[in-house]
Amino acid sequence: xxxxxxxxxxxxxxxxxxxxxxxxxxxxxxxxxxxxxxxxxxxxxxxxxxxxxxxxxxxxxxxxxxxxxxxxxxxxxxxxxxxxxxxxxxxxxxxxxxxxxxxxxxxxxxxxxxxxxxxxxxxxxxxxxxxxxxxxxxxxxxxxxxxxxxxxxxxxxxxxxxxxxxxxxxxxxxxxxxxxxxxxxxxxxxxxxxxxxxxxxxxxxxxxxxxxxxxxxxxxxxxxxxxxxxxxxxxxxxxxxxxxxxxxxxxxxxxxxxxxxxx
Amino acid sequence: xxxxxxxxxxxxxxxxxxxxxxxxxxxxxxxxxxxxxxxxxxxxxxxxxxxxxxxxxxxxxxxxxxxxx
Numbered sequence: 607x608x609x610x611x612x613x614x615x616x617x618x619x620x621x622x623x624x625x626x627x628x629x630x631x632x633x634x635x636x637x638x639x640x641x642x643x644x645x646x647x648x649x650x651x652x653x654x655x656x657x658x659x660x661x662x663x664x665x666x667x668x669x670x671x672x673x674x675x676x677x678x679x680x681x682x683x684x685x686x687x688x689x690x691x692x693x694x695x696x697x698x699x700x701x702x703x704x705x706x707x708x709x710x711x712x713x714x715x716x717x718x719x720x721x722x723x724x725x726x727x728x729x730x731x732x733x734x735x736x737x738x739x740x741x742x743x744x745x746x747x748x749x750x751x752x753x754x755x756x757x758x759x760x761x762x763x764x765x766x767x768x769x770x771x772x773x774x775x776x777x778x779x780x781x782x783x784x785x786x787x788x789x790x791x792x793x794x795x796x797x798x799x800x801x802x803x804x805x806x807x808x809x810x811x812x813x814x815x816x817x818x819x820x821x822x823x824x825x826x827x828x829x830x831x832x833x834x835x836x837x838x839x840x841x842x843x844x845x846x847x848x849x850x851x852x853x854x855x856x857x858x859x860x861x862x863x864x865x866x867x868x869x
Numbered sequence: 870x871x872x873x874x875x876x877x878x879x880x881x882x883x884x885x886x887x888x889x890x891x892x893x894x895x896x897x898x899x900x901x902x903x904x905x906x907x908x909x910x911x912x913x914x915x916x917x918x919x920x921x922x923x924x925x926x927x928x929x930x931x932x933x934x935x936x937x938x
Contacts, residue, residue: 643892647878647892648870648871648872648878650871651871652871652882657882657883657884658881658882658883658884658888659881659882659884659887659888661881661888662887662891662892665891665892665895666891669895704902705902708898708899712894712898712899715891715894715895716891716894716895719887719891719894720891722887723887821899821903824903825902825906828903828906828907828910829906829909831910832906832909835910835913835914835917836913839916839917839920840920844917845917845918847914848917848918848921849918849921852915852918
């Protein structure tokens with residue numbers, strides 16, 4: 607059933623897949639983010655209580671949801687790496703960590719900028735905010751741990767264990783608004799049967815959510831290719847690829863000049 | 870359009886600072902990670918070429934040394 611997936615354990619196939627997906631992700635991200643953001647900022651109706659400050663929702667909610675989504679994806683990659691010993695799995699794990707951290711940072715920052723006018727404080731040590739901050743630390747921990755090992759397969763294992771243990775934090779973030787008394791408001795769009803948001807406000811939010819997802823996908827495709835090049839530097843296909851790229855670049859470039867000299 | 874004028878839009882019902890700060894920092898952060906990812910890719914490919922040439926030079930030097938002895 608999963609046999610079709612096996613060729614992608616090879617770095618060359620994974621690299622090609624990234625190249626194929628990448629333009630679609632960038633186009634999707636640009637289209638959805640521009641439509642969703644303009645719609646959300648200029649055309650969505652005002653909130654009856656929060657006025658125009660609620661428009662921060664159009665970046666806060668997508669980045670917060672996807673900071674958790676990316677984390678789960680990263681943990682799944684870590685699990686695959688551990689169980690099936692795929693090298694590409696750890697590479698994808700470490701390709702996802704930085705963009706996940708950026709999403710978490712955006713969620714925290716926009717939350718603070720929204721909290722100041724609405725709650726009167728940039729930051730409170732509330733369950734939702736604290737658990738999201740821990741998510742940021744988990745991402746940074748995974749990146750730091752991976753960077754601390756010279757042997758990258760070993761690094762993948764260590765960082766992978768950390769990523770897997772950190773999954774515990776995901777349900778805590780999600781249910782924090784129900785389990786504890788908190789300043790943060792409850793779920794808005796995950797209650798699909800009865801969303802507590804008007805459709806003309808919800809549409810731009812969903813479009814931006816899709817746009818952020820595309821953007822994350824696009825960044826992952828670039829970073830996974832980086833990781834593959836870094837790890838497979840001595841493989842002939844990577845060298846051929848790099849040579850090709852260097853020769854196609856404009857003359858005057860240092861690498862190109864030395865190349866022509868050499869040949 | 871929810872706003873009367875462009876100035877009105879910029880003012881964001883008095884929340885201009887918070888709204889534009891949020892959107893500004895968000896897109897700045899996204900731009901930085903995108904650019905960083907691409908520039909790292911360019912650097913890595915260059916590094917591959919440099920590394921390969923270094924290997925070739927070492928091999929050539931060894932060859933010459935062997936020929937001389």
